[in-house]
Amino acid sequence: MNARYKIGEFAKLVGLSTYTLRYYENEGLVVSQRDDNGVRFYTDEDIKWLGFLLHLKGTGMKLNDLKDYVKWRAQGDQTIPQRRALLRRVQKESEAEIREREANLAVLRRKIAWYDGKLDQSISHDESFEDYLKRFE
Amino acid sequence: MNARYKIGEFAKLVGLSTYTLRYYENEGLVVSQRDDNGVRFYTDEDIKWLGFLLHLKGTGMKLNDLKDYVKWRAQGDQTIPQRRALLRRVQKESEAEIREREANLAVLRRKIAWYDGKLDQSISHDESFEDYLKRFE
DNA sequence: ACTTGACTTAGAGCATACTCTAAGCGCTAT
DNA sequence: ATAGCGCTTAGAGTATGCTCTAAGTCAAGT
Incomplete structure (x- = not known):
């Protein structure tokens, strides 16, 4: 050790x-x-x-916030309230960003599904599956 | 209109x-x-x-990827496979980032909970709640 | 002896995505 | 006519977080 x-x-x-x-x-x-x-x-x-x-x-915490955290940490237990408040703020921000990203991802997923449908159609209606596969040879 | x-x-x-x-x-x-x-x-x-x-x-998609997307979009339906592949890649990357962030958030949440416990103790054992509040005046 | 990896300061460079300024000119509404 | 918004090019500046170089020194391992 x-x-x-x-x-x-x-x-x-x-x-x-x-x-x-x-x-x-x-x-x-x-x-x-x-x-x-x-x-x-x-x-x-x-x-x-x-x-x-x-x-x-x-979590997305910035270096500047980390600097505050480190500074407070060095000052001992009496700064625990500040540290907790900081981490809570970071938590909220990070959770909000995740929610936003999920919402945007939902749109992206729908678009992909739409492309899937488009390509399905191009398989089932316009040509045989065999012909379809040939396009990518 | x-x-x-x-x-x-x-x-x-x-x-x-x-x-x-x-x-x-x-x-x-x-x-x-x-x-x-x-x-x-x-x-x-x-x-x-x-x-x-x-x-x-x-979703975190970069401008460079968006440029490709726009370029393909302008070329018409025959580029749908490329566009779909691009969006799928972006989707995977974005989902991976979210998972990472959630994992990091879990650590942050545990730390906050630990601070909560510390402060609970410092209220109930070391001083009265009155005294505790005075510290923040 | 020589290579490898450590040290220093100061500063440049990179990646991403804006953000704004300069300088000069044109149109439109009040 | 003057304010307010629009146009242009070109380039500088901002923010964040590294990443690397230069140039010189030093110490340990093979």
Whole structure:
């Protein structure tokens, strides 16, 4: 246990590039420790944090919001109300986006079904199925 | 009927800016007709098309894919198979994104619930509700 | 010794989709 | 006649989030 990962290995573990990890560190989203030579290292704790951060990001949460979250997290438990309020807002926004997308998808699905019907007709009325298949040879 | 809308009015009707409409026209996503003075006008047909285009866009479909779609549409019914294939691809991608987002949202919801529990505890164990409320004054 | 991978700062480049400005001109309604 | 809207081209700017390069240094492993 107590594994130490250098940035290259860590990058593979979390599925980001080393560029992105340094970028995130600059932005204050991730912290790293340094060994005697000033080389970054990460721990299993950091893997967990990155995993959670990527989940938040995957809900559509912006880096700026993540920065607030990280800032509050560092300030301890008294900022839990702010953090919860932030996550709730992100939740609402994300749910709204999903609903919108579903509505748009419904339209797209109907259009595909309409194309299906069109192509069915072109099979059953205009030509035999054999002839139809020939068109794609 | 046979209403003609100039770009300003049309923009309001479809919820886009005049800049964006001209941009879309440049990109080949929308066409407009011109009056005797070279001024763009749009019809109810164009409102329908814009509506559909925005639904497609709302599924996450990229402008480049929309350009292909529009190009094929202009070529007539023989491109229906291509259009259907494109929309199916977009559908799959969009559904996959929604599933991902839902999974990430599930994590976010659990975190919020965890904060809820933390705050419940901090009310019921560490201080009175009165004291708790005072913290936010 | 040499390769590999780490470090730094600063800045450019990329992708997507707009968004707006400049500069100059034309039509229409008040 | 003046405001308001429309037209043009060309290009700059904005937002988000990376992605990569340059140029030079350093340390560990083979």
